[in-house]
Structure formats: structure tokens, C-alpha cells
Amino acid sequence: MPISYYLALSAVLFGLGVIGFVFKRNIITIFMSIELMLNAVNLAFIAFARALGQLQGQVFVFFVIVVAAAEAAVGLAIVIVIARNRQSLNVERINLLKL
Amino acid sequence: MTPQLVIFLILAAIAVAGAVSVILQREPIHSAISLITVMIALAGLFLLLESEFIAAVQIIVYAGAIMVLFVFVIMLLNAGAEERTNMSRMARYVGVPLAIFLLIELAYQVGAATLSMTAQPVADGATRGLSMLLFQDFVFPFELTSILILIAILGALVLAQRSEGAPAQRAQQ
Numbered sequence: 001m002p003i004s005y006y007l008a009l010s011a012v013l014f015g016l017g018v019i020g021f022v023f024k025r026n027i028i029t030i031f032m033s034i035e036l037m038l039n040a041v042n043l044a045f046i047a048f049a050r051a052l053g054q055l056q057g058q059v060f061v062f063f064v065i066v067v068a069a070a071e072a073a074v075g076l077a078i079v080i081v082i083a084r085n086r087q088s089l090n091v092e093r094i095n096l097l098k099l
Numbered sequence: 100m101t102p103q104l105v106i107f108l109i110l111a112a113i114a115v116a117g118a119v120s121v122i123l124q125r126e127p128i129h130s131a132i133s134l135i136t137v138m139i140a141l142a143g144l145f146l147l148l149e150s151e152f153i154a155a156v157q158i159i160v161y162a163g164a165i166m167v168l169f170v171f172v173i174m175l176l177n178a179g180a181e182e183r184t185n186m187s188r189m190a191r192y193v194g195v196p197l198a199i200f201l202l203i204e205l206a207y208q209v210g211a212a213t214l215s216m217t218a219q220p221v222a223d224g225a226t227r228g229l230s231m232l233l234f235q236d237f238v239f240p241f242e243l244t245s246i247l248i249l250i251a252i253l254g255a256l257v258l259a260q261r262s263e264g265a266p267a268q269r270a271q272q
Contacts (some may be wrong), residue, residue, distance in 0.1 A: 008210035015202040016118040026181045053219025066244045070251035076172045077258035
């Protein structure tokens with residue numbers, strides 16, 4: 001079966017991640033949309049690695065997952081600090097830098 | 100219809116339904132569980148693409164460790180339902196159709212541009228070749244990631260600790 005099916009699915013998942021990032025108000029859900037986009041990109045990497053018969057794409061996915069783990073740890077720590085300081089998870093209320 | 104295509108369609112439907120559910124659910128914990136289903140479906144797709152090691156890592160690290168961290172933080176902060184967004188008329192009648200158009204257009208163009216690509220066999224087993232690459236060609240980035248994770252642990256600890264005289268405490272006093 002053609003690889004383009006996987007790439008189309010990856011594009012759909014990435015687009016849904018973008019839509020969630022733009023439409024959601026809860027900072028944790030926005031963060032989850034970023035994870036969804038990372039997953040979509042991982043699928044594209046694996047599909048291209050399969051199409052080219054090479055394994056470098058899989059190595060890249062491995063590193064993406066490792067960096068995503070580090071990013072989740074630091075990002076969620078930042079979410080905890082924001083929730084503690086602002087008493088809210090709504091991004092509309094986190095507007096201290098707004099003019 | 101080959102068996103691979105049937106399995107692909109089932110897993111793709113689960114993944115897309117889960118991703119839509121991530122957006123539509125208003126409770127963060129429901130979004131998190133939907134995201135776990137997306138990740139498990141993607142692990143099945145990785146198996147279908149004959150990358151067994153990445154499928155296992157996807158289950159263990161993504162659906163296991165990272166999502167447990169998310170669920171833990173949601174419960175720690177007692178995050179309730181998202182406030183109802185009073186979407187402007189512009190967002191409802193222009194933004195939503197444009198977003199759906201973006202999805203269809205992106206999927207169509209990416210699919211059409213790569214229609215001639217077919218799967219190539221990997222010379223020696225995927226997991227064996229992957230370990231060879233990881234510990235020979237990419238050994239320096241591989242070791243760097245351990246330092247990255249160490250720094251991430253330190254950063255998370257420093258950020259999340261409640262120190263004496265922190266702004267939140269001063270505000271409460």
C-alpha cells in the first residue's frame with residue numbers, strides 16, 4: 001500500500017493539533033495539542049524512513065521522543081508554577097505581558 | 100483490499116477520532132485519555148510500518164511516562180472543565196470552516212505529492228540496524244540526550260519547588 005496514506009494521516013493529525021492549539025483555552029490541553037503535533041511528525045518520519053528503506057528516520061523519531069519527554073517535564077513544571085501564581089489554567093487570564 | 104489496508108484504516112479512524120476528541124472534550128482528563136488512544140493507535144501504525152522498536156518506545160515512553168505525567172499534573176491542579184468559550188461570530192463562521200479546509204487541503208496535497216512512493220525493504224532487521232546506527236553513527240547525540248534529560252530534571256525541580264518567600268506565598272500572607 002502506498003506510503004502517501006500514512007503521510008495524509010500524519011497531515012490530518014498535525015492539522016488537528018494546530019486547531020487544538022489555537023482553539024483550546026486550558027493551558028494543559030494546549031500542551032497536549034503540541035504533543036499531538038509531535039506524534040504526527042513522528043508518523044511522517046517513520047513513513048518516509050520506510051519509503052526510503054533507511055533507518056535514520058527512526059533514529060530521529062527516537063530523539064524526538066526523548067526531547068518530548070524532557071519538554072513535558074519542564075513544561076508541566078511551568079504549568080504548575082503558573083497555576084500557583086495565577087490561580088487559573090485559562091490562558092485568557094495569563095496576560096501579564098499584554099499591553 | 101489487502102489486510103494491511105484494513106488494519107491501517109481501522110487504526111487511522113481510531114487515531115483521527117481520538118484527535119478530534121482531544122479538541123472537543125472540555126474536561127482536561129478526558130482529553131488526556133483521548134490522547135492516549137491516539138498514541139496507542141500510532142504505535143499500531145508503527146508496527147504496520149515495520150518499526151517495532153519505535154512502536155514499543157511509543158507505548159512505554161509516550162503513552163506510559165509522558166501521559167502519566169500529564170494525568171498526574173491534571174489531578175494535582177484539580178483542573179476542572181474548561182470555561183465555555185464564547186466564540187466570536189468571526190471565529191464561528193470563518194475560523195472553523197477555514198480550519199476544516201486547512202485539514203483537507205493539507206492531507207490532499209501531501210498525499211498527492213507522495214503518491215508514487217512505495218515501501219522499500221530494509222537490509223538487515225530494523226531493530227538491529229537501528230541499534231547499530233544509534234550506538235555507532237549517532238552515539239554522540241545519544242549521549243547528549245542523557246545530559247539533556249538531567250538538565251530537564253533539574254529545571255523541573257527548580258521551577259516546581261515552593262521556596263521560602265515565593266511570590267505565591269507572599270500573596271497569600
